[in-house]
Amino acid sequence: MDSREFRRRGKEMVDYIADYLDGIEGRPVYPDVEPGYLRALIPTTAPQEPETYEDIIRDIEKIIMPGVTHWHSPYFFAYFPTASSYPAMLADMLCGAIGCIGFSWAASPACTELETVMMDWLGKMLELPEAFLAGRAGEGGGVIQGSASEATLVALLAARTKMIRQLQAASPELTQAALMEKLVAYTSDQAHSSVERAGLIGGVKIKAIPSDGNYSMRAAALREALERDKAAGLIPFFVVVTLGTTSCCSFDNLLEVGPICNQEGVWLHIDAAYAGSAFICPEFRYLLNGVEFADSFNFNPHKWLLVNFDCSAMWVKKRTDLTEAFNMDPVYLRHSHQDSGEQTCLRHWQIPLGRRFRSLKMWFVFRMYGVKGLQAYIRKHVKLSHEFESLVRQDPRFEICTEVILGLVCFRLKGSNQLNETLLQRINSAKKIHLVPCRLRDKFVLRFAVCSRTVESAHVQLAWEHIRDLASSVLRAEKE
Numbered sequence: 001m002d003s004r005e006f007r008r009r010g011k012e013m014v015d016y017i018a019d020y021l022d023g024i025e026g027r028p029v030y031p032d033v034e035p036g037y038l039r040a041l042i043p044t045t046a047p048q049e050p051e052t053y054e055d056i057i058r059d060i061e062k063i064i065m066p067g068v069t070h071w072h073s074p075y076f077f078a079y080f081p082t083a084s085s086y087p088a089m090l091a092d093m094l095c096g097a098i099g100c101i102g103f104s105w106a107a108s109p110a111c112t113e114l115e116t117v118m119m120d121w122l123g124k125m126l127e128l129p130e131a132f133l134a135g136r137a138g139e140g141g142g143v144i145q146g147s148a149s150e151a152t153l154v155a156l157l158a159a160r161t162k163m164i165r166q167l168q169a170a171s172p173e174l175t176q177a178a179l180m181e182k183l184v185a186y187t188s189d190q191a192h193s194s195v196e197r198a199g200l201i202g203g204v205k206i207k208a209i210p211s212d213g214n215y216s217m218r219a220a221a222l223r224e225a226l227e228r229d230k231a232a233g234l235i236p237f238f239v240v241v242t243l244g245t246t247s248c249c250s251f252d253n254l255l256e257v258g259p260i261c262n263q264e265g266v267w268l269h270i271d272a273a274y275a276g277s278a279f280i281c282p283e284f285r286y287l288l289n290g291v292e293f294a295d296s297f298n299f300n301p302h303k304w305l306l307v308n309f310d311c312s313a314m315w316v317k318k319r320t321d322l323t324e325a326f327n328m329d330p331v332y333l334r335h336s337h338q339d340s341g342e343q344t345c346l347r348h349w350q351i352p353l354g355r356r357f358r359s360l361k362m363w364f365v366f367r368m369y370g371v372k373g374l375q376a377y378i379r380k381h382v383k384l385s386h387e388f389e390s391l392v393r394q395d396p397r398f399e400i401c402t403e404v405i406l407g408l409v410c411f412r413l414k415g416s417n418q419l420n421e422t423l424l425q426r427i428n429s430a431k432k433i434h435l436v437p438c439r440l441r442d443k444f445v446l447r448f449a450v451c452s453r454t455v456e457s458a459h460v461q462l463a464w465e466h467i468r469d470l471a472s473s474v475l476r477a478e479k480e
Helices: 003-022 053-067 086-098 109-125 148-170 176-180 193-202 219-231 254-264 275-280 282-288 319-326 359-393 417-430 457-479
Strands: 141-145 183-188 205-209 235-242 267-271 296-299 312-316 398-400 408-413 436-440 443-449
Touching (some): 003 053, 109 359, 148 183, 148 193, 148 319, 193 205, 219 235, 275 282, 275 296, 275 359, 312 319, 359 408, 359 443, 417 436, 417 457
Parallel strands (some): 183 235
Antiparallel strands (some): 141 312, 398 408
């Protein structure tokens, strides 16, 4: 394919994408295939001779689309949103064309510098404390990670290194192996499984703190665990506070937990993967109160801020905490400007070496929507979630299980878990809408997350009518 054909095929692909998204509402939101469906539809080896572009395009509809879950359908209400917008798609095209591997400033200066500035832009939208911003001479700063899971792991590994070095500085005879056995991290029993996985990868103990009646980690429970573990000779070093849990969008009490972490010299990391986008709205910024106590903070613009995956924003107060933990500097990666004091080597902030020009997506989206446009988008989703909540509350057969704060509604039929499992199975088997469940204590609960960029009140109303009709069928069957 030469540039002449690329121009033609590129325009065709843009038309295909636009047609796909314009018509996505007419596709079944969830695929009707079984595991292994695709292998039978494609050859067992790659072709020896080139195939035509037309053949590939035909196979998209024949082979790929039947197995696609349409996350951007206005009838997709599962998990949490994954962001999508035309400006971000265009930026991704440019990213692919430039094709740089931005592991250092010298590898592509614009890649490093735009990321630093975009993270400051976003930090200011969130009204983060100045300590988290790079500015021209700050000690902190932001970096784009691939996911919140990566950000939690990076923070944990940096905290582990920092604590071990502090202890060895005071007691040089202590070995790293001996200290690793005693290190312990903490998080709420409502935290995402990625926190536990970070502990497994980092080789440290992770302890779940029991949450309160609002599924929130509170100071008293954390303090009790810290005191008990210190008395047993363990070394607390890391706490993860979740703002907007995956199960029910609950919020740990940051204003209570933060001061304890600071008093104990424990690294505090905030995981706001979903909810963080909402903090650009003044009316939701209170949910981030207490961020000044944190050492690191992370959320995913690729969930709810119209920046396509992957783009997970992470800030630290002291970037040397990361760079001293991950710094590997072979001669072939050095350059003449790496001691300039700027954020010149973002490879020291992450697990991988290579990094894509992801900040282009932020730059395009922030400029083409503006802060006000992004705020309006968040507010629309929150309004729709409250509309769905109101519909549920009008039906006495159902109950709302947790406070609705942002774009997630947790609800269920009044009755047994089996009844609700049957209802969810009927919903997803019908493939008109898509939901996933959670478990809150001993209750099986349905989650309704407002996700699509194009979702409107009419889609929410139709989804609720569909759920009500299926609930009636399930309840009738139970009586028979």
